[in-house]
Amino acid sequence: GPRVVAIANQKGGVGKTTTAINLAAALAEMGKAVLLIDLDPQGNASTGLGIAITERTLTSYDLLLDGARLTDVIRTTPIAGVSICPATTDLSSADIAMAETEGRTSLLREALDAATLQRFDYVFLDCPPSLSLLTLNAMVAAHSVLVPLQAEFFALEGLSQLMLTLRSVRESANPDLRIEGVVLTMYDRRNNLAQHVEADARETMGDLVCRTVIPRNVRLSEAPSHAQSVLTYDPASKGSSAYRALAREIIERHDQS
Amino acid sequence: GPRVVAIANQKGGVGKTTTAINLAAALAEMGKAVLLIDLDPQGNASTGLGIAITERTLTSYDLLLDGARLTDVIRTTPIAGVSICPATTDLSSADIAMAETEGRTSLLREALDAATLQRFDYVFLDCPPSLSLLTLNAMVAAHSVLVPLQAEFFALEGLSQLMLTLRSVRESANPDLRIEGVVLTMYDRRNNLAQHVEADARETMGDLVCRTVIPRNVRLSEAPSHAQSVLTYDPASKGSSAYRALAREIIERHDQS
Numbered sequence: 001g002p003r004v005v006a007i008a009n010q011k012g013g014v015g016k017t018t019t020a021i022n023l024a025a026a027l028a029e030m031g032k033a034v035l036l037i038d039l040d041p042q043g044n045a046s047t048g049l050g051i052a053i054t055e056r057t058l059t060s061y062d063l064l065l066d067g068a069r070l071t072d073v074i075r076t077t078p079i080a081g082v083s084i085c086p087a088t089t090d091l092s093s094a095d096i097a098m099a100e101t102e103g104r105t106s107l108l109r110e111a112l113d114a115a116t117l118q119r120f121d122y123v124f125l126d127c128p129p130s131l132s133l134l135t136l137n138a139m140v141a142a143h144s145v146l147v148p149l150q151a152e153f154f155a156l157e158g159l160s161q162l163m164l165t166l167r168s169v170r171e172s173a174n175p176d177l178r179i180e181g182v183v184l185t186m187y188d189r190r191n192n193l194a195q196h197v198e199a200d201a202r203e204t205m206g207d208l209v210c211r212t213v214i215p216r217n218v219r220l221s222e223a224p225s226h227a228q229s230v231l232t233y234d235p236a237s238k239g240s241s242a243y244r245a246l247a248r249e250i251i252e253r254h255d256q257s
Numbered sequence: 258g259p260r261v262v263a264i265a266n267q268k269g270g271v272g273k274t275t276t277a278i279n280l281a282a283a284l285a286e287m288g289k290a291v292l293l294i295d296l297d298p299q300g301n302a303s304t305g306l307g308i309a310i311t312e313r314t315l316t317s318y319d320l321l322l323d324g325a326r327l328t329d330v331i332r333t334t335p336i337a338g339v340s341i342c343p344a345t346t347d348l349s350s351a352d353i354a355m356a357e358t359e360g361r362t363s364l365l366r367e368a369l370d371a372a373t374l375q376r377f378d379y380v381f382l383d384c385p386p387s388l389s390l391l392t393l394n395a396m397v398a399a400h401s402v403l404v405p406l407q408a409e410f411f412a413l414e415g416l417s418q419l420m421l422t423l424r425s426v427r428e429s430a431n432p433d434l435r436i437e438g439v440v441l442t443m444y445d446r447r448n449n450l451a452q453h454v455e456a457d458a459r460e461t462m463g464d465l466v467c468r469t470v471i472p473r474n475v476r477l478s479e480a481p482s483h484a485q486s487v488l489t490y491d492p493a494s495k496g497s498s499a500y501r502a503l504a505r506e507i508i509e510r511h512d513q514s
């Protein structure tokens with residue numbers, strides 16, 4: 001079956017959705033089949049992949065709480081090789097609804113039926129900016145967690161809390177949960193603070209920090225308004241080459257593990 | 258009593274905490290007394306104001322759920338005129354704990370006792386990046402909401418959902434809730450997308466969009482690692498002059514309303 005990777009960091013605006021969309025597109029470009037599950041009530045991954053609100057009839061909310069079948073929620077996107085379970089703002093009531101449900105952190109794991117997932121190589125779970133039940137569900141369902149880390153002071157502060165949460169999920173519900181990697185995002189080489197954050201991250205996390213660093217590149221923030229990944233919006237951009245390099249690095253890590 | 262302003266936007270990383278800290282410092286520089294209540298489990302506002310983890314004995318969690326008195330939770334910060342109710346990661350379990358409590362969206366409003374607040378001119382509520390019970394508590398307790406809006410596509414998408422939530426809070430629990438303003442953040446004039454977002458926001462929100470625009474300025478992201486506001490870290494920076502201008506604009510708006 002596929003490798004299920006949660007893309008998570010409770011710090012907001014660090015590049016989770018941008019990484020989910022563009023890494024999925026880069027893997028698809030290399031012939032992999034990728035399913036993206038949008039677990040963020042903002043639905044940014046769904047919008048960035050061109051799914052209009054009116055087309056989001058069955059969503060991640062239905063998958064988690066209304067017994068919808070995975071195969072019915074999955075839909076194609078304009079990117080060949082990338083499919084999605086879309087999200088709407090309904091998902092913002094999921095946390096409270098799940099708080100009152102038995103087995104509330106394994107609802108997603110149970111919804112991901114192996115037969116439907118057979119045809120995918122990767123499943124990405126785009127998480128909201130919190131350590132809520134939605135993110136915990138993703139961590140329980142995943143084989144590994146990819147952590148986008150913005151090269152900023154506040155972002156570094158949250159990393160140790162995220163690692164503590166991963167450890168407690170590993171001990172309580174998902175003993176096989178690994179760290180896929182920590183990927184530096186919005187990196188500006190001219191900025192001292194960014195260099196400090198990188199040095200700090202590599203010192204504390206070692207080889208878990210990906211070799212590939214995603215630079216700050218305006219083409220990445222423009223692409224979603226055209227419902228494209230950066231790979232087709234501006235194939236020669238620094239953003240495109242960075243996510244292609246990250247895709248190769250992820251495949252290499254996957255093959256080794 | 259003071260004007261209570263929630264600084265909210267469910268989109269992550271748009272400058273909520275940066276605005277809370279630096280606007281508070283700019284108002285204090287003008288002689289106002291400001292209380293900042295950190296409602297984000299990340300505790301970024303507490304860290305940015307130099308409150309070490311070991312010094313956060315009583316926190317916003319205790320205020321909301323353990324019956325701690327506001328006067329006991331408030332502590333001073335290194336910035337004259339700025340006090341804080343600090344937060345720790347304990348707050349991340351607040352949502353689930355509040356979900357099971359009677360009157361769960363007015364816990365903060367009830368904890369803000371008027372006698373203690375008398376000595377302040379402004380109370381800022383720094384919200385987490387979600388429309389969770391913590392943010393709803395802030396909207397129920399506040400007179401108005403200040404919305405930092407990053408000049409980016411995904412950030413604009415969330416604005417209408419935020420406005421819907423404000424309307425439903427106004428209808429259900431807080432009829433006087435107003436919009437203090439929408440303030441554009443991390444604005445880069447050379448960037449087409451930013452200009453589009455500004456034009457779009459001014460067209461849909463009109464005068465609610467503040468005249469003051471906060472430019473992208475690396476000094477703003479460096480200041481918190483020195484536990485200073487940008488006003489003392491680099492008083493002559495673009496970030497400092499922008500937040501001073503925003504403070505003057507807020508005072509002007511307050512005087513008119």
Ligand SMILES: Nc1ncnc2c1ncn2[C@@H]1O[C@H](COP(=O)(O)OP(=O)(O)OP(=O)(O)O)[C@@H](O)[C@H]1O
Pocket residue numbers: 011012013014015016017018019040044127128129185186187214215216217218220221222267268269270386409410411412
């Ligand atoms: N490398 C980059 N260069 C420039 N802009 C970027 C880059 N990565 C992301 N962005 C932009 O920064 C903003 C934040 O990124 P994104 O929305 O992907 O983060 P997120 O972690 O998913 O946010 P949230 O916490 O709200 O879910 C977006 O407007 C996005 O377009």
Ligand SMILES: Nc1ncnc2c1ncn2[C@@H]1O[C@H](COP(=O)(O)OP(=O)(O)OP(=O)(O)O)[C@@H](O)[C@H]1O
Pocket residue numbers: 010011012013129152153154155268269270271272273274275276297301384385386442443444471472473474475477478479
């Ligand atoms: N005008 C600016 N120029 C440059 N950097 C900025 C600016 N405003 C904020 N930042 C930086 O951008 C990052 C996001 O800002 P901040 O943490 O204040 O956003 P937030 O909305 O509070 O995030 P969260 O949703 O996680 O609470 C921080 O690292 C901050 O230092």
Ligand SMILES: [Mg+2]
Pocket residue numbers: 016017018040044127128
């Ligand atoms: Mg996102």
Ligand SMILES: [Mg+2]
Pocket residue numbers: 273274275297301384385
């Ligand atoms: Mg914040």
